[in-house]
Amino acid sequence: MGSEALHEPKQRPAEGSLAGFESLEKLLKAYVPADKLREVTRVLHGFNQGLIQNSIKAPTTAPYHDQQQAIFKRVRKLINAAGEAGVKILCLQEAWPMPFAFCTREKQWLEFAEPADSGPSVRLCMELAKRHNMVIVSSILERDEQHGDTIWNTAVVIGNNGNVIGKHRKNHIPRVGDFNESTYYLEGNTGHPVFETVYGKIAINICYGRHHPLNWMAFGLNGAEIVFNPSATVGELSEPMWSIEARNAAIANNYYVAGINRVGTEHFPNQFTSGDGAPAHSAFGHFYGSSYVAAPDASRTPSLARNKDGLLIADLDLNLNRQVKDKWCFQMTGRHNLYAKFLNDYIQLDFQPQIIRDPSLQSRQ
Numbered sequence: 001m002g003s004e005a006l007h008e009p010k011q012r013p014a015e016g017s018l019a020g021f022e023s024l025e026k027l028l029k030a031y032v033p034a035d036k037l038r039e040v041t042r043v044l045h046g047f048n049q050g051l052i053q054n055s056i057k058a059p060t061t062a063p064y065h066d067q068q069q070a071i072f073k074r075v076r077k078l079i080n081a082a083g084e085a086g087v088k089i090l091c092l093q094e095a096w097p098m099p100f101a102f103c104t105r106e107k108q109w110l111e112f113a114e115p116a117d118s119g120p121s122v123r124l125c126m127e128l129a130k131r132h133n134m135v136i137v138s139s140i141l142e143r144d145e146q147h148g149d150t151i152w153n154t155a156v157v158i159g160n161n162g163n164v165i166g167k168h169r170k171n172h173i174p175r176v177g178d179f180n181e182s183t184y185y186l187e188g189n190t191g192h193p194v195f196e197t198v199y200g201k202i203a204i205n206i207c208y209g210r211h212h213p214l215n216w217m218a219f220g221l222n223g224a225e226i227v228f229n230p231s232a233t234v235g236e237l238s239e240p241m242w243s244i245e246a247r248n249a250a251i252a253n254n255y256y257v258a259g260i261n262r263v264g265t266e267h268f269p270n271q272f273t274s275g276d277g278a279p280a281h282s283a284f285g286h287f288y289g290s291s292y293v294a295a296p297d298a299s300r301t302p303s304l305a306r307n308k309d310g311l312l313i314a315d316l317d318l319n320l321n322r323q324v325k326d327k328w329c330f331q332m333t334g335r336h337n338l339y340a341k342f343l344n345d346y347i348q349l350d351f352q353p354q355i356i357r358d359p360s361l362q363s364r365q
């Protein structure tokens with residue numbers, strides 16, 4: 001019997017699975033013979049080196065407080081597991097204390113917004129960070145009460161003493177597919193902060209910011225050693241990009257990147273449309289998890305599952321950043337003065353693109 005017959009899933013593939021397998025790695029393992037799999041993994045992942053992805057735990061029709069408490073219960077358990085395993089820096093997925101309701105455009109979901117220094121999820125993370133002597137990056141919907149209740153998509157960095165070190169607000173707000181986030185909040189105003197923690201210098205590039213190379217670059221130039229990318233994105237939209245973007249950023253900027261994606265399919269009480277003529281629907285699509293860590297030497301860890309909660313633990317040797325920098329000299333050879341001048345020209349109203357046209361082309365009217 002061939003391996004295909006042995007491993008072909010017999011029933012309908014589980015929701016959110018990849019042809020019946022919980023991750024690409026498991027699918028490859030089922031079909032590629034062991035001697036060849038080593039080579040496939042070497043080329044796909046390089047050499048192997050805590051992140052938490054979680055689904056929502058109560059229906060979106062439940063009272064908000066119940067929805068939030070159900071997620072807290074689950075995430076508390078996962079953070080405790082990370083702490084017991086010795087995790088020192090932990091990042092949670094984007095807007096982890098709530099369903100990713102921004103597809104609906106309904107303002108009622110702002111009920112989940114909280115102050116970045118004292119909201120319920122922040123207090124939970126402060127308690128657990130202190131208990132486990134751990135740094136926690138917690139991505140929330142922020143309500144800025146000091147500035148007229150402005151709403152932001154924010155990552156709060158909590159130090160190992162249970163103190164809030166600071167926060168970063170999402171720089172790039174998507175206007176793609178059902179990601180109607182601009183209905184709720186604006187582009188962030190916190191720049192590209194790097195947080196110096198007892199375990200290393202970290203930064204956060206929130207979700208859609210991962211499509212913007214200069215966003216990655218700025219965190220690197222500010223000295224980040226690890227950049228977390230807490231995300232919420234669905235299979236139909238971005239899955240082919242997911243395994244590339246964090247790796248590319250890690251290579252180009254000589255730091256580690258940890259991509260954390262939400263997991264599960266979220267259904268909402270009222271139907272919404274995608275503005276593409278297709279019928280109204282009540283589910284966002286499948287958040288495909290697949291969280292992983294990419295290193296500056298182009299290696300990466302395997303992914304977490306596509307359809308299950310998970311905790312990924314990776315040992316990061318921060319000295320590798322400098323070794324790779326010394327070898328490849330990407331920072332040293334960067335022509336930042338050229339780019340600075342170009343960008344300055346580009347933002348002028350009278351900017352003209354630098355195009356040298358083949359004079360033998362027929363002139364366009």
Ligand SMILES: NC(=O)NCCC(=O)O
Pocket residue numbers: 094174176179206207208209231232233234237238
């Ligand atoms: N949450 C978020 O920014 N999603 C946008 C979709 C994507 O970047 O894949």
